Amino acid sequence: MVTRRSLLVLAGLSAGAVTLPSVPALAAGREGHEGHEGHGGQVIELPAPTARRPVGTVDLHLVDHDRDDPLAPDRRPRELMVQLWYPALTTAGFRRAPYTTSRVAAALEASLPLEPGTLGAVRPHARTGAPAVPGPLPLVLLGHGRMGGRSNCTALAEELASYGYLVAGIDHTYDAAVVEFPDGRTALSVLPEESDDWDRQERLEIAARVGDLRFVATTLTRRRRRTSPSADPRRIGVVGHSMGGAAAAELLRVDDRFAVGVGLDGALFGSPVADLGLDRPYLLLTALEDHDTWRRWREHQRGWGRQLRVRDTGHLTYTDLPHFAVPGGLAESWPPDLYAELLGTLDPARSTELIRTYTRLCLDRFLKNRPSPLLNSPSPRYPEVDFRWTRG
Secondary structure: OOOHHHHHHHHHOOHHHOOOOOHHHHHHHHHHHHHOOEOOOEOEEOOOOOOOOOEEEEEEEEEEEEEEOOOOOOOOEEEEEEEEEEEEOOOOOOOEOOOOOHHHHHHHHHHOOOOOOHHHHEEOOOEEOOOEOOOEEEEEEEEOOOOOOOOOOHHHHHHHHHOOOEEEEEEOOOOOOEEEOOOOOEEEOOOOOOOOOHHHHHHHHHHHHHHHHHHHHHHHHHOOOOOOOEEEEEEEEEEEEOHHHHHHHHHHHHOOOOOEEEEEOOOOOOOOHHHHOOOOOEEEEEOOOOOHHHHHHHHHOOOOEEEEEEOOOOHHHHOOHHHOOOOOOHHHHOOHHHHHHHHOOOOHHHHHHHHHHHHHHHHHHHHOOOOOHHHOOOOOOOOOEEEEEEEO
């Protein structure tokens, strides 16, 4: 059984102990990223988006001058890195985006551990700087797990973008394992792996995340640049893995701009959502059969709700990790029982298909008014998906 500590800490790819590696290690990681290959020259392809529409991506450096950073060691404005994925007019002549920066990759590889160069070998499908389709797009904010990072769910982000969404993945600074800013500065996670008051700690972390999400939504819905993707302020949703899912639920509770939320195996820590419920749609996709916070939420949920359990998945199945864990040597580094529990036993391509499908269908229903019978009852097409609970 995945413990409370696992849900909080292992969600971030065991990144709590990250330390930045030496200059030679960083240089090796950088070479792998520029060539999109590493780990002996192999290439690790993420699953391609299932829609035919090409996908572009850009990074944004945002500073919230109206808010002091609640997690920084000193008082300073809250500073964030955000990655956008969006449907592109064309990707011809634009290079594939790296999975993450070379410096972040090297640090994560050292902490997991993965073989050096593994993340440099991972090939997303979005193209850096490709021109966006014109017109406002439904906006989806995407939150990582505790001590994770904005690239953790790239395969999901690219899928949603290919179906016409503007997806914004956010590095929650000093929560994310490592954040690298455009000038080369890095910020490591300051979150504790143990706490003598988890309730207080969780409230602090969720409040910081919710502040970030609200700021990014405001910034993106006000951006009006001819060459940048445009967000529709009337159609906004939020998706999050682990603690990102808890933050998504709290965001729905406090900000009526958000129409729908999806939690990817995230216990509802750090807010009163479990005991108050929500008046708006919320989908839970889970690896665990149940959790105390989910049971309480079901008793109080007032809006549309679903809890769908995907059998044979683990907590980290809901990230990209299953696609590079084996080639990166993680199966040899972790005890077999822990590996199976956290990454599941379902084929990675199949688990990605299931997670993408149900996440997108939920967003389609409430942001595009496109209902699907797959959200109403089990389907022989997806026998791994158990309908644990439904409302509405």
